[in-house]
Amino acid sequence: MPKPYPDEFRDDVVRVARNREPGVTIEQIARDFGVHPMTLTKWIRNADIDEGARPGQTRVEGAELREARKRIRLLEQENEVLRRAAAYLSQANLPKRLYPLVKELAADGVPVTVTCRVLKLSRQPYYRWLAAPVTSSEVVEAYRANALFHAHTDDPEFGHRLLADEARDAGEAMTDRTAWRICAANGWWSAFGKKRGKNGKKPGPPVHDDLCTVTDEKGRVRHEFTADAPNRLWLTDITEHKTGEGKLYVCAVKDVFSNRIVGYSIDSRMKSRLAVNALENAVARRGDVAGCVVHSDRGSQFRSSKFLRALARHRLVGSMGRVASCGDNAAMESFFALLQKNVLDRRSWTTREQLRIAVVTWIERTYHRRRRQQRLGRLTPIEFETIMNTPAALAA
Numbered sequence: 001m002p003k004p005y006p007d008e009f010r011d012d013v014v015r016v017a018r019n020r021e022p023g024v025t026i027e028q029i030a031r032d033f034g035v036h037p038m039t040l041t042k043w044i045r046n047a048d049i050d051e052g053a054r055p056g057q058t059r060v061e062g063a064e065l066r067e068a069r070k071r072i073r074l075l076e077q078e079n080e081v082l083r084r085a086a087a088y089l090s091q092a093n094l095p096k097r098l099y100p101l102v103k104e105l106a107a108d109g110v111p112v113t114v115t116c117r118v119l120k121l122s123r124q125p126y127y128r129w130l131a132a133p134v135t136s137s138e139v140v141e142a143y144r145a146n147a148l149f150h151a152h153t154d155d156p157e158f159g160h161r162l163l164a165d166e167a168r169d170a171g172e173a174m175t176d177r178t179a180w181r182i183c184a185a186n187g188w189w190s191a192f193g194k195k196r197g198k199n200g201k202k203p204g205p206p207v208h209d210d211l212c213t214v215t216d217e218k219g220r221v222r223h224e225f226t227a228d229a230p231n232r233l234w235l236t237d238i239t240e241h242k243t244g245e246g247k248l249y250v251c252a253v254k255d256v257f258s259n260r261i262v263g264y265s266i267d268s269r270m271k272s273r274l275a276v277n278a279l280e281n282a283v284a285r286r287g288d289v290a291g292c293v294v295h296s297d298r299g300s301q302f303r304s305s306k307f308l309r310a311l312a313r314h315r316l317v318g319s320m321g322r323v324a325s326c327g328d329n330a331a332m333e334s335f336f337a338l339l340q341k342n343v344l345d346r347r348s349w350t351t352r353e354q355l356r357i358a359v360v361t362w363i364e365r366t367y368h369r370r371r372r373q374q375r376l377g378r379l380t381p382i383e384f385e386t387i388m389n390t391p392a393a394l395a396a
Helices: 007-018 026-033 037-050 059-089 098-107 112-119 123-131 136-154 160-169 176-186 272-286 305-313 326-344 352-367 381-395
Strands: 213-215 221-223 233-243 246-255 260-267 293-296 317-320
Touching: 007 026, 007 037, 007 260, 007 272, 007 352, 026 037, 026 352, 037 059, 059 098, 059 112, 098 112, 098 123, 112 123, 136 160, 136 176, 160 176, 233 272, 233 326, 233 352, 246 272, 246 326, 246 352, 260 272, 260 352, 260 381, 272 305, 305 317, 326 352
Parallel strands: 233 293, 293 317
Antiparallel strands: 213 221, 233 246, 246 260
8 A cells, every 4th residue: 555645745736736837738737746636636626625626525524523533432431430439449349449440441442541641640650560560679769859858948048968968867868979869860950050041042952863974094073974775864954034924944864865855844834743744744654764874063952852752652763963063963964955046045935825835836846856877876766676676576
């Protein structure tokens, strides 16, 4: 079954088809973007339905119907949890433990998330109970933390050494180093001794190691962006350009193996959602990408929790370069330089819509299917992937 196209990509193709020049056919647009003409016709028809120009069920209505069915299924599960919990708690043998009930419901198909939300339980203690009982060292650690917490509450000015003295007087023996570790993990700092950093002065710390560095024979560290197969190494970055309506931001994801832009997202705001959408579009078009390295700079969009969750959800591996060093992501910067030269700086753009159409047209029509590259043996990215993937498919 073929992989579905991302919604943003479909909307962009429809925009290009609707704004095509006289004499340009639907078949030509479909060929430029690598889709079937019937598929493009279907997309245009669905867009007309969404806009009310034709009768039929819109995507919003379909999404609402799916959401309603999901909500009904969720309500049925919640009712089952309440029914089973009432029967369990009404039994005569006390005391009651709800974790076995959660396990039984999970075995019957009720998600643990639903059960814990209805019963007002936390999932983390449940999974900890499910894996193993509480160890004696954890009990000792909890008593020590409790003593330090009470001492910190009584005297917020005390540092970790004074808090350790108070805890030892209360009967909880520990070293100053142990007290510091517990206080640091819980954020129990002295009201006078903890200095706070200046917001906005320096970029945040990297959330990933730099996986694209190599060391030569002379001990010099340099970056190497190479891959021997698709979906082994992706590069991503964000660029911007001004229009008459304001700035337009483009986040692109590039496969180093063929230099193909496997995913991109365009928006009027540079939020973490921009980077997440580009990554999701890339995953939707490439399929199984588990283990692929995604290299970026230290921009806040790529250090955000949403982007990190997207990497973990698709089992991708993050990689991050240094601060203010364009060489750490030079291969991606070269693509944006081409985009700047061939599209962004060619003319002044009145609206964001005009620039968006120009960007997606250049990427899909020119860069992917017409611009031959020296590193690929004078082939386009589409031709290179087609040739390199065919022997692997035949061998499989």
